[in-house]
Amino acid sequence: MKVWRERLDQTTYxxxxxxxxxxxxxxxxxxxxxxxxxLGVRR
Structure with missing residues (x-):
């Protein structure tokens, strides 16, 4: 669960x-x- 949360945080960052x-x-x-x-919002 912690790895998933860290990956989500990095993506959001x-x-x-x-x-x-x-x-x-x-x-x-x-x-x-x-x-x-x-175009930036679409990606």
Whole structure:
């Protein structure tokens, strides 16, 4: 049970890091295409 929980925590951690990076990059400039946000959510 502990191994499953650690794996879930690691997956959640990486999901938060990747979504934070996508959000930061998407809204950092008006020239960045905002459809990237939709592609990031889809994955």
């Amino acid at each position: 990486w999901a938060i890091v990747i979504m934070s990076a996508i959000l930061t990059w998407t809204f950092s400039s008006r020239n960045n295409p905002h459809y990237v946000l939709l």
